[in-house]
Amino acid sequence: xxxxxxxxxxxxxxxxxxxxxxxxxxxxxxxxxxxxxxxxxxxxxxxxxxxxxxxxxxxxxxxxxxxxxxxxxxxxxxxxxxxxxxxxxxxxxxxxxxxxxxxxxxxxxxxxxxxxxxxxxxxxxxxxxxxxxxxxxxxxxxxxxxxxxxxxxxxxxxxxxxxxxxxxxxxxxxxxxxxxxxxxxxxxxxxxxxxxxx
Amino acid sequence: xxxxxxxxxxxxxxxxxxxxxxxxxxxxxxxxxxxxxxxxxxxxxxxxxxxxxxxxxxxxxxxxxxxxxxxxx
Numbered sequence: 001x002x003x004x005x006x007x008x009x010x011x012x013x014x015x016x017x018x019x020x021x022x023x024x025x026x027x028x029x030x031x032x033x034x035x036x037x038x039x040x041x042x043x044x045x046x047x048x049x050x051x052x053x054x055x056x057x058x059x060x061x062x063x064x065x066x067x068x069x070x071x072x073x074x075x076x077x078x079x080x081x082x083x084x085x086x087x088x089x090x091x092x093x094x095x096x097x098x099x100x101x102x103x104x105x106x107x108x109x110x111x112x113x114x115x116x117x118x119x120x121x122x123x124x125x126x127x128x129x130x131x132x133x134x135x136x137x138x139x140x141x142x143x144x145x146x147x148x149x150x151x152x153x154x155x156x157x158x159x160x161x162x163x164x165x166x167x168x169x170x171x172x173x174x175x176x177x178x179x180x181x182x183x184x185x186x187x188x189x190x191x192x193x194x195x196x197x198x
Numbered sequence: 199x200x201x202x203x204x205x206x207x208x209x210x211x212x213x214x215x216x217x218x219x220x221x222x223x224x225x226x227x228x229x230x231x232x233x234x235x236x237x238x239x240x241x242x243x244x245x246x247x248x249x250x251x252x253x254x255x256x257x258x259x260x261x262x263x264x265x266x267x268x269x270x271x
Binding site: 118119121128130131132133134135136137138139141142144145146148149150151 | 246250
């Protein structure tokens with residue numbers, strides 16, 4: 001599986017698109033696939049980020065380096081009594097350690113794991129360069145109904161940043177099973193706009 | 199629908215606004231001529247959205263000055 005990050009640079013903005021491609025031979029429509037992240041992978045990733053070797057982590061946890069290796073390869077799991085100490089050593093909370101990894105790029109979720117598009121959320125996050133933060137969590141069901149009822153982008157005031165967002169396309173992507181971060185834009189003024197489907 | 203406004207130096211204001219009332223107000227706008235049937239659909243969608251959001255806010259604005267505006271269903 002290959003992952004591709006495309007960045008477009010224009011005089012006014014930088015647009016980043018994240019795409020994960022399916023391996024060769026997969027169905028043509030399955031361009032994106034979900035990247036699963038097990039607890040072991042997460043431990044390995046966090047350990048590398050914290051710049052700790054398996055030996056040091058093992059010593060801190062009071063286990064053998066082979067045990068840490070087994071955690072990271074998914075052959076075994078750390079004992080529940082070690083979780084608090086392990087998460088503290090890796091610099092995260094127990095909740096963050098055990099929570100599934102947040103999808104930070106667009107993927108095509110397989111049918112079996114796919115949410116109904118009506119149950120999905122469209123998240124729009126705007127971090128302005130002036131320090132203002134705006135978060136919109138729009139359930140797709142509500143968005144679709146609002147557009148049908150005439151409260152769509154056409155009714156937004158002129159100059160609204162959301163007026164040019166193609167919501168129909170986003171809804172179609174969700175219906176096709178796409179999830180994760182769709183786009184991240186950084187404009188010349190330093191505002192960062194991120195749109196994702198969850 | 200709950201609208202919470204908290205300014206950095208002022209009191210916290212919580213405004214419970216009936217979603218139906220707000221929709222009727224928006225529908226009276228000349229640009230959006232919404233039939234009552236569509237309004238009923240939106241009301242239903244709002245009710246379902248409350249479950250989807252599971253306590254998360256619909257809109258959150260945190261200004262650099264320390265003011266917060268939160269809209270929850």
